[in-house]
Amino acid sequence: MPEPFEPRIVAFFCNWCTYLAADLAGTSRMKYPPNARVIRVMCSGRLDPQFILKAFADGADGVLIGGCHPGDCHYQEGNYKCLRRFNLLKRVVKEMGIEDDRFRLEWISASEGDRLRSVMIDMVDKVRALGPLNWNASVEEVAVS
Amino acid sequence: MKPKVAFYWCAACGGCEEMVVDLAEGILDVVAAVDIVLWPVAMDFKRADVEAMPDRSIAVAFINGAIRTTEQEEWVHLLRRKSQVVIAVGACAQMGGIPGLANFSNRAGVFQTVYREAPSTLNDAGVYPETIHKDNGFTVTLPRFFDTVKALHQVIDVDYYIPGCPPTPQLLSDAVTALLSGKLPEKGSVLAPDQALCMDCPRKDTKPERLAISEFKRPHEVLIDQEKCILAQGLLCLGPATRAGCGSRCIEGNMPCTGCFGPTSRVRDYGGKILSAIAGSAASNDEAEIARILDKIPDPAGTFYRYSLPVSELQRKRL
Numbered sequence: 001m002p003e004p005f006e007p008r009i010v011a012f013f014c015n016w017c018t019y020l021a022a023d024l025a026g027t028s029r030m031k032y033p034p035n036a037r038v039i040r041v042m043c044s045g046r047l048d049p050q051f052i053l054k055a056f057a058d059g060a061d062g063v064l065i066g067g068c069h070p071g072d073c074h075y076q077e078g079n080y081k082c083l084r085r086f087n088l089l090k091r092v093v094k095e096m097g098i099e100d101d102r103f104r105l106e107w108i109s110a111s112e113g114d115r116l117r118s119v120m121i122d123m124v125d126k127v128r129a130l131g132p133l134n135w136n137a138s139v140e141e142v143a144v145s
Numbered sequence: 146m147k148p149k150v151a152f153y154w155c156a157a158c159g160g161c162e163e164m165v166v167d168l169a170e171g172i173l174d175v176v177a178a179v180d181i182v183l184w185p186v187a188m189d190f191k192r193a194d195v196e197a198m199p200d201r202s203i204a205v206a207f208i209n210g211a212i213r214t215t216e217q218e219e220w221v222h223l224l225r226r227k228s229q230v231v232i233a234v235g236a237c238a239q240m241g242g243i244p245g246l247a248n249f250s251n252r253a254g255v256f257q258t259v260y261r262e263a264p265s266t267l268n269d270a271g272v273y274p275e276t277i278h279k280d281n282g283f284t285v286t287l288p289r290f291f292d293t294v295k296a297l298h299q300v301i302d303v304d305y306y307i308p309g310c311p312p313t314p315q316l317l318s319d320a321v322t323a324l325l326s327g328k329l330p331e332k333g334s335v336l337a338p339d340q341a342l343c344m345d346c347p348r349k350d351t352k353p354e355r356l357a358i359s360e361f362k363r364p365h366e367v368l369i370d371q372e373k374c375i376l377a378q379g380l381l382c383l384g385p386a387t388r389a390g391c392g393s394r395c396i397e398g399n400m401p402c403t404g405c406f407g408p409t410s411r412v413r414d415y416g417g418k419i420l421s422a423i424a425g426s427a428a429s430n431d432e433a434e435i436a437r438i439l440d441k442i443p444d445p446a447g448t449f450y451r452y453s454l455p456v457s458e459l460q461r462k463r464l
Contacts, residue, residue, distance in 0.1 A: 049417035053458035070430065080430040087439050088424040092416065095249070095446035097463030138463045139293070 007061040007127040011036040014044045016074040017109045018066025024113035032120040045078025049089045062102040062127040069107040101126040148204035151183035155210030155217040156244040160311040161235040162186045167314040203227045209234040211244045212295045216288035225301040236310040236405045238297040241455030248454045248461035251292040296456050306335045310405035337390030345389040348374050357428035361441035375401045386419035414458045416449035
């Protein structure tokens, strides 16, 4: 029997809010699916769109960005930069044939461990329902015909 | 004996051939220094002529155009075998170029548009190109058309790149001079300055310290100020992420940069990089207002990957 599909989510969490929320969820022993590979960045504003595109190209089934709530950025405006880039990048990613639910931006503060848990559960469910993205294979498939 | 040089074209518009012609009388210097052994646009050579040459007997092959058919693929493999140095000339050979936009579709989609739906197409019989066609006892063949367009280095090993759509004659003659003198840069180099166009821009002093754009506009909607930074005027000028070396031709013509020189050496994905610069300059912190500002940019993927879709991280649309 083939193994059931487990989505691979690449999660970019900012050092000051969402990464601490993940820490809190862990120390509070909250249970959520272990599908995310978390990459800590100092600020969601540090996220170069190239990172997200590379994650998809290299096999991620979904990409989640977690940053501080608007107004709460440790660097004052970094999350707004992220928000602007996300808006445009979301359109690009969609034009490339990647479904909306595979790419998500969430504001999660350091105290919102439970919110981190519910976002993770929701995203993994939605991506699981979409199935594997398997970027290289889908590119190759059309290339050889 | 003069070094042998070949020029070849693949999926391209012919603009790169025009660049050679634009050397004007400079072409006489080139012809005096080298022996042109292949140049389909201007001289009569057959594939058998090239096949008959000893391997590595051509000093340099200048190849322009993207690869989208089996014929082009065969030709560039042949030229790679016969040449010591291969230079990818122009945006199509370097990054896929305009033909690379076909990676938003596939062969079936391209054929449907070109042979069926285009307003200028008359094809009531529904004839499409076939690789093998038999008629009246005769068999004729055509090269196969790929679903995915590729840049030259995705098909054969490439030594150097001359960027541009088309490149300037200056870049070509600089490359020829460098080759003849043996002063070659590191393999894989792009033979143009490794800095952003903004550094070279005649209007760079008018570029504000911090760009804040509250309204994106398209060239046909406004009269563009001839002195001020074009991006600061709200037009999508891709200079911040585009390699210099073009002589700011579009800017001099009062038009925004569309990014034909591709990225500098530090960038992996051109579209992602320019998207970052453009989106970051939207002048708002409010989600709805940001959406309103950025919605004025039509087709962001096609705009930011206009010349580089096949070499981008994602390479093509998933169908």
